[in-house]
Amino acid sequence: MEFMYQDLPKIGLLGGGQLGRMLLQAGIDLDFQISCLDPDPEAPCQRLAHEFTQGSFQDFDTVYLFGQSQDLISIEIEHVNIDALEKLASEGKQVYPQPHLLRMIQDKRTQKQFFQQYGFPTADFRLIESREEINQHLDFLPAYQKLGKGGYDGKGVQLIADATQIAEGFDAPGLLEKAVDFEKELAVIVARNIHGEVKAFPAVEMVFHPVQNLVEFLISPAAISEEIEAQAVDIATRLIEEMKMVGLLAVEMFLTKDGQVLINEIAPRPHNSGHQTIRANATSQYEQHLRAIAGLPLGDTSTTVFAGMLNLLGEAGYTGKVKYEGLAEALAIPGVFPFLYGKKITKPFRKMGHVSIIGESREEVEEKANQVKKIIRVIS
Amino acid sequence: MEFMYQDLPKIGLLGGGQLGRMLLQAGIDLDFQISCLDPDPEAPCQRLAHEFTQGSFQDFDTVYLFGQSQDLISIEIEHVNIDALEKLASEGKQVYPQPHLLRMIQDKRTQKQFFQQYGFPTADFRLIESREEINQHLDFLPAYQKLGKGGYDGKGVQLIADATQIAEGFDAPGLLEKAVDFEKELAVIVARNIHGEVKAFPAVEMVFHPVQNLVEFLISPAAISEEIEAQAVDIATRLIEEMKMVGLLAVEMFLTKDGQVLINEIAPRPHNSGHQTIRANATSQYEQHLRAIAGLPLGDTSTTVFAGMLNLLGEAGYTGKVKYEGLAEALAIPGVFPFLYGKKITKPFRKMGHVSIIGESREEVEEKANQVKKIIRVIS
Numbered sequence: 229m230e231f232m233y234q235d236l237p238k239i240g241l242l243g244g245g246q247l248g249r250m251l252l253q254a255g256i257d258l259d260f261q262i263s264c265l266d267p268d269p270e271a272p273c274q275r276l277a278h279e280f281t282q283g284s285f286q287d288f289d290t291v292y293l294f295g296q297s298q299d300l301i302s303i304e305i306e307h308v309n310i311d312a313l314e315k316l317a318s319e320g321k322q323v324y325p326q327p328h329l330l331r332m333i334q335d336k337r338t339q340k341q342f343f344q345q346y347g348f349p350t351a352d353f354r355l356i357e358s359r360e361e362i363n364q365h366l367d368f369l370p371a372y373q374k375l376g377k378g379g380y381d382g383k384g385v386q387l388i389a390d391a392t393q394i395a396e397g398f399d400a401p402g403l404l405e406k407a408v409d410f411e412k413e414l415a416v417i418v419a420r421n422i423h424g425e426v427k428a429f430p431a432v433e434m435v436f437h438p439v440q441n442l443v444e445f446l447i448s449p450a451a452i453s454e455e456i457e458a459q460a461v462d463i464a465t466r467l468i469e470e471m472k473m474v475g476l477l478a479v480e481m482f483l484t485k486d487g488q489v490l491i492n493e494i495a496p497r498p499h500n501s502g503h504q505t506i507r508a509n510a511t512s513q514y515e516q517h518l519r520a521i522a523g524l525p526l527g528d529t530s531t532t533v534f535a536g537m538l539n540l541l542g543e544a545g546y547t548g549k550v551k552y553e554g555l556a557e558a559l560a561i562p563g564v565f566p567f568l569y570g571k572k573i574t575k576p577f578r579k580m581g582h583v584s585i586i587g588e589s590r591e592e593v594e595e596k597a598n599q600v601k602k603i604i605r606v607i608s
Numbered sequence: 609m610e611f612m613y614q615d616l617p618k619i620g621l622l623g624g625g626q627l628g629r630m631l632l633q634a635g636i637d638l639d640f641q642i643s644c645l646d647p648d649p650e651a652p653c654q655r656l657a658h659e660f661t662q663g664s665f666q667d668f669d670t671v672y673l674f675g676q677s678q679d680l681i682s683i684e685i686e687h688v689n690i691d692a693l694e695k696l697a698s699e700g701k702q703v704y705p706q707p708h709l710l711r712m713i714q715d716k717r718t719q720k721q722f723f724q725q726y727g728f729p730t731a732d733f734r735l736i737e738s739r740e741e742i743n744q745h746l747d748f749l750p751a752y753q754k755l756g757k758g759g760y761d762g763k764g765v766q767l768i769a770d771a772t773q774i775a776e777g778f779d780a781p782g783l784l785e786k787a788v789d790f791e792k793e794l795a796v797i798v799a800r801n802i803h804g805e806v807k808a809f810p811a812v813e814m815v816f817h818p819v820q821n822l823v824e825f826l827i828s829p830a831a832i833s834e835e836i837e838a839q840a841v842d843i844a845t846r847l848i849e850e851m852k853m854v855g856l857l858a859v860e861m862f863l864t865k866d867g868q869v870l871i872n873e874i875a876p877r878p879h880n881s882g883h884q885t886i887r888a889n890a891t892s893q894y895e896q897h898l899r900a901i902a903g904l905p906l907g908d909t910s911t912t913v914f915a916g917m918l919n920l921l922g923e924a925g926y927t928g929k930v931k932y933e934g935l936a937e938a939l940a941i942p943g944v945f946p947f948l949y950g951k952k953i954t955k956p957f958r959k960m961g962h963v964s965i966i967g968e969s970r971e972e973v974e975e976k977a978n979q980v981k982k983i984i985r986v987i988s
Contacts, residue, residue, distance in 0.1 A: 249636070256633045256656065258935075259948040275658060276636065426737035507890075510943060510966060522763035532912060555638075563890060568639040586890060 236260060237322060237522055240298030242285040243305035244273030246569040246579065247514075250506065251304060252276045254514035260522070262300045272569045287482075288312045294320055302475065302521050304497055306330055307378065314514045316405070324422075324521040325464055325475040325496040333496050337376045337403050343491050346470050348463060350491045351482070352406040359399035366391055371404040373397050408490060410482040414450055415501035416464035417513050419476045419520040426468060427516070427526040429509060431460045432501055434480075444599060446537040447502055447590060452483065467494070476517040478502065482513045498537070508535035509586045533586050536593040538608050540581035542574035548608030550574040552581075557605045561596055563587055566604070572608075580606045616640060617702060617902055620678030622665040623685035624653030626949040626959065627878045630886065632656045632683060634894035640902070645674045653947045666863055668692045675701055677736040682855065682901050684877055686710055687758065692895070700847040704802075704901040705855040705876040713876050717756045717783050723871050726850050728843060730871045731862070739779035744770055751784040753777050761980075788870060790862040794830055795881035796844035797893050799856045806848060807896070809889060809904040811840045812881055814860075825977060826917040827970060831865065839869045856897040858882065880919070880962075887945055887964045888915035913966050916973040920946070920961035920986050922954035928988035930954040932961075938983045941976055943967055946984070953988075960986045 236258065241248050244266030252273055255262050264277040274280045283290040285305070291312035297303045300322040301313060313327040332338045343350040354365050362373070369391070375384035375398050387407065388397055398523050413435075418428040433450035450457070464479040471477070479501030480492040502513035511519075513526025519526050542550070549572060558564050563586035571580055583600050587593040616638065621628050632653055635642050644657040647910040648662050654660045663670040665685070671692035675681045680702040681693060712718045723730040731906050734745050740755065747773070753877040755764035755778050767787065768777055784829055793815075799806040813830035830837070844859040851857070858879030860872040882893035891907025892898075897908050922930070929952060943966035950958030963980050 253633060253636045256629070257945065257947050259950045276656065280653065510887075511945075519939065524936055527939070527941035527945075556904055559899065559907070560910035562910075565637065565907075566892075567637050570639045 237299035238278075238297075239518075239521070240265065240295055240301045240303065241273075241277075242291065242303045242308045244268070244277065244280065245304060246581075248273040248304040249276060249547070249569060250503075250512075250514045250567075251266065251498060251517060254506075254512055255518055257515070258518070260518055261323055263294075263298065264297045269489070270572055272571060276569075285309065292316060295323075296424060300324065300521060302517075303330070306333055306496055310334070318469035322521075325473050325477075326451075329471055329473050329496060330367050333494060335376045336374050336379065336493065336537060337401065339493060340403060340405075342471075345564065346467075348467060348470075348491050349488060351408045354404045355401075356404060359394065359397040362388060362394045362397050362404065363391075365404055368404055368406070370407055372407055373402060375400055375402045375405055377401075407515050408482045408492075409485050411485050412450065412483045413492070414452070414460050414481045414483055414489070415446075415478060415499070416460050416481070417476060417478045417502045417505075417516075418461075418464040418468045419516045419526050420468045420473055421476050421526055422523045424469075425526050426465055427529050428461045428464050429502065429505060429516075429529040430531060431457050433502075434501055444539060446501055446504065447593060448531065448535040448537075451590065456483060456487070456489065463489060463491060467491070475520050476513060501537075503567070503582050504535040504537040505529075505531075505586045506567075507586055534588065534590050534593045536585035536587070536597045538583045538585070538597055538600060539579055540568075540583060540604060542576055542578040542580055542606050546606070546608040547575050548573065550580060551607050553605040553607060554603040558600050560581065561599060564596060564600055572604055574602045617679035617736070618658075618677075619643070619898075619901070620645065620675055620681045621653075621657075622671065622674075622681065622683045622688045624651035624657065624660065625684060626652050626961075628653040628684040629656060629949060630883075630892075630894045631878065631897060634886075634892055635719075635898055637895065638898070643674075643678065650952055652951060655913060655950075659937075665689065672696065675703075680704065680901060686714055686876055690714070694922045702901075705839075705853050705857075707877060709853050712875060716754050716759065716873065717781065719873060720783060720785075722851075726847075728847060728850075728871055729868060731788045734784045736784060737781050739774065739777040742768060742774045742777050742784065743771075745784055748784055748786070750787050752785055752787055754784060755780055755782045757781075759828055765970065788862045789865050791865050792830065792832070792863045793872070794832070794840050794861045794869070795858060795879070796840050797856060797858045797879060797882045798841075798844040798848045799896045799906050800848045800853055801900045801906060802854050802903045804849075805906050806845055807909050808841045808844050809882065809885060809893065809896075809909040810911060811837050812884075814881055815868055820926075824919060826881055826884065827973060828888060828911065828917075829914040831970065835865070836863060836869065843869060843871060847871070855900050856893060860909075871913065881917075883914040883947070883962050884917040884964045885909075885911075886947075887966055888913055914968065914970050914973045916965040916967075916977045917926075918963045918965070918980060919959055920948075920963060920984060922956055922958040922960055922986050923943055924956040926988040927955050927987070928953060930960060931987050933985040933987060934983035938963065938980050941979060944980055946975060954986055957963070969975075 239262045244264035249272040263279040264273040285308045291309045296315040317323040370389045402604040420426045432448040435445040478495040482490045506512040509531045565584045568581040619642045624644035629652040643659040644653040665688045671689045675696040697703040750769045800806045811830040812828040815825040858875040862870045886892040889911045945964045948961040
């Protein structure tokens, strides 16, 4: 169990967005050396990365070349070039999460098949190759149509209520998923290191924006029974163990009205549903990801407070150099902690930052969140 | 109370050591743009600063030039060129803490005179200009001789027990201070912003290393009565208000065996006695310093846990490229959070990092601290 300074791996991160930025921030504590690859020359990680490489994380040569100078390659976005990661792994580089798992997760169809194959509870689904094929599943409607690949941040998902809506469907490989009559949406973030140690964060509860389908408000811990909590944590734990994944896995779940916990989808990285862990939990999801991939013991995930998280989205109707209205007023509320991602340009519904909110009760957190929502505006 | 993105000042920080590094880390949340000036090309802030300028913060021209391109100049070390800061302030730059206060604090003699003049309790003292002059104060011995200027991290202080030890005294301007028969050493960190808002952190208790006189172990909150706590916080609050200082003030105090609280000395910046606030308090001292100097509302300083802090000092007998032995083992203990400052070379007793320790009771924190002390070794 001895650990020398020299043993900390030089990490190359595919992606340089806000998740990467918070990973870099957490990595300062143990003096991790983390470089980033991102196509945007003004990505949130640009100034903070050990080295910042401008380039596409979807391009084989770019990823392969970037990985050459690292000891360990990880991700903050899963839509990356897997072939290059496989080649790097075959040549002895550490790649966490493992490339074959990224490949499975990249496509929502193989995700669903994995859940099914290993007996994890998930909503019923049908695979389809095109818009046309929806017609063969009229008996299955109403259902959500999900694109297999490329969906992100609420994009690539839409409800097909009946045959009249098929014309608006995506014309690409994907799946139809039975709409779940759910009471709550939950998320459990779980980590596993190379030694097989697994630790889960307490379940949180998500509230989505009805139009953009982005997490709009999150509350921790979820208001669920101990039994449901145990069930959600058990599913996430068994899933990461079954996958033998090294890294951080965010498991989004539905709690149905009849008390079942179903897996919705998974993300193999720090996740929007874990931002509040920076202020609310003993160890943050970002530190946990670094501990997991670097082979260090996992940190204590417990929390002793109630926490909330609000995304700061660019307001509709504003595109241009960002301004944050009301920040000082929000900072005057005890337990309100805004995080700005350093993006220079705002666009409607672009994720520009978030606000973590700490309180002694759920009601206190909700009340502060409502205040903050009224105070802060992301405009140009 | 409206606050726009553009209003966040571009900050220039004199000093690029570990305190600066943790300021930069905290500044990521609100996307502060902070540049550093430090003579060491491998200073802990070198890679993280917005811009890093290698140069002396004690040289007039260097500081003046560095300050020209900033909106606001602050410090992470008080031994800086004040003349340059005064010139920058006179030309309209914001300089916090204010230069005249840095001048007063730079010299322990003027510090003591300030305490005396404004009626703050402090140990009795005599000003001296040279070693020779100690002979005129034989009636005052035993006493601690303190250098007026240049003392730092336990250097510049020594006990003169009696006339036979005068030959070992410092031959420079300074003071003799009556040794205080104290029960505990306390510290209160207090912040004040330009609007006059003042907030103090709860008092902490320090335990010094008997030889190097560096804080070796710190525990929060201090085990003192509510009355003593109120007295310590009141002294720190009145002091920063009397000074009209903008920024963070660390006030080190003695609790005497007869129940008096005396000011020992002060530092106008984040302080070793506040490292644990990163993990243990709602707002860290680093974030609070940034809020204070940038004119933002101050954050909640409360804590709901017990916390400890251990310095990681270079072990005697080792000089060279640093290695941290036992880090992984220490990370396996819940609530143990090492912070490494990114210094490449270790030397005996050099501050290389610290460990914050969180627990549910003082005993739990002390027990973990004793474990960590045995596990981690900073060698080469």
